[in-house]
Amino acid sequence: MQPVYTIFGNHKDRGREDFSHFTGEDYVNEVMNARLAPPEGLAAPLSIMWELTSKCKNRCIYCYNDSSPDRLEQLSDKRMLSLANEIIEMKPFNICLTGGEPTENSHYLDLMLLFASYGLKVSTILSGANLNSKYINIISKCVDTLQISLDGSCPEIHDSVRGRKGSFDEAINAIREFVEKGIDVRVSFASTSRNIDDFKNTYDLCKELRVTSLRTQRLARVGRAKSKTGFSFYPSEEQIDNLEKFLYENAKVRNPMIEYAEPYLHLTTGMDVGITTLARITSSGDVGISPYLEAYFGNVNEEPFQQIWNRMKKGWHNSQMYEIASKVAMDLDNMESPLEEKVYIR
Template sequence: MFRLSNLIKTTLEDTKSRTLNGSIMIWNFTNRCNLSCHHCYSKADANEKDTLTYEEIEQTISRLKKGGVNFVIFSGGEPLLRKDIFDIAQCMKDNGIMTYLSTNGLYINEKNVDQIIDTFNYIGISIDGIEEIHDQFRGQKGSYKKSIEAIKLVQAHGGNAGIRFTITKETQDSFYAMFDLCEELNVDKLYISHLVYSGRGEENLEIDISKEQRREYVEFIIDKAFEYYKDNSKIDLVTGNMEMDSILLLNRFKKQYPQKAEILEKKLKAWGGNSAGNRLGNMDWAGNVKPDPFFPFTVGNYLETPFDEIWTSNENEILNKLRQSPREIRGKCSNCKYIDICNGGSRSRAYAMTGDLWQEDPSCYLTDDEIRR
């Protein structure tokens, strides 16, 4: 996760960057979902049944802190389909863990909106394009209107709601419109995710955009982040699954704010790029623990081994290699002067395309001339 707006603000104002103390876990509590999104990494659908019991979740929550986890993103499937979701969140709070909600918004209504706001520190609602594109991509007509209504409802009740958007060939025609929508709704955050090849995303490699298009979009995102900063806009821009975005921001600073470039570079190195298996992890409804939601291999099962023993283990080869800083990555990364900033990008994309976890990220849009040591 690349916190673009926060880095611009703190670098230009010489203040401390927002940092996360401890690991973030994306926990898929269910694989049930009322939608059928084309890019879904868990292949969720409405016919799935909940297999993870509250008792199993409760026992595992008590081990999260021991494993260094301070933040949990509630995900799925659709997490609001679980009837015990608020009990789970309260258990998290009782154990000193912050909770974020990632939802399609269709189950947010007048009856539960206040409880959702009181329960979760942040609410992210997925919008993947203007109405027609969103409905087609998410597999349900009318879902766009319901999701927009959910955002407005959260705001009307004093809550924090942001938009989550994934760039693909199917959604890219709405890319620029997403900024207009955020400005119109005055949301708190726009999280723009790059596609990772996993789940239905792996089956739909053809829906990914080109490197040239990706770079063009990222340049626009950076432009917008500077614009929002100058206008004192509250819209926070964040990108996900493409740590190379940080290099474009650094290059922009070298041109526009050369006196601040060294400060930013230090912040980026402290951030450390892709953090899968270190500051980021994933837990699913079957007990599997993975370095990120898209990762092709598990590193343990929390229903069989206590979570903290899995996450703090020094004996897991995959975790050990992921936690090297910088990682030892082959291909263009082996001669890249920015490896200690981006950390090689997505291992999941590398494996999906090459069968090698430690090969270069195939979506990297930086040129050989730009990265040569």
């Protein structure tokens, strides 16, 4: 199994003195021993990832769902509201509003306020675009944590990765504004060949900005990153080794916390545990089990979300899903083999 590494500082409670080496087998054992996975599946997702739109001012070289300025997919106003009510009735622990750039959806703040008013834990993923005092104030009242993407320590690197000048300044301004509001700001850094050597400098910047955590991982071979052009943005093994050496050397660092994970770990753990905990809703309404698989159990434009969830709550053990996930998990080292195209599982 692929290991996941997470640097949470000194975890004496787990008997780990520094760098936590946590495998998929460890995860499965802990979940099963804690009886967190009922045989019949969960009545609702623990977490929902709702991609409100595919529109984004940036055109990131690695984007997992191929968002861009000219992609306009999103649900109708009527369906967005009815879906929000369905989600509220299902009572998930967390709803994450993302995109594309979620602020490109005119109902972003309305949906956030609605979920928060019903006591749902709301989080969001932003680039820093489109923010003004109104957005910052409302978001700060509705969320405890949010994630902002920062792919370099300077405009030259960050803007190159994200495909638009000015995106670095937007991200930095957003981080500063939300930190000042007392929000738990977490930063995501996509490790590509263009910026991975700048991770240490980005870490130093995050420390200066007082973010809570800085997360990175090996680049997932999905979306724009699985194209022939995208392959050229994969870091070399030497670059990855240098990054991991820095991570090991800073294993006890807590300000900010550094997190490093294997992006596909959930495939093997999902197949082992069998129980689905996450639901991904795309901007076009497809409902999937993973942000890294083009495998869907239905579309909310065609049937209620609860009905789709009832099919997918044990989806990792669906024979078709298991076959797709197994193929992907076994083929991760083959850079020339793209991941699955869109598949609907019934």
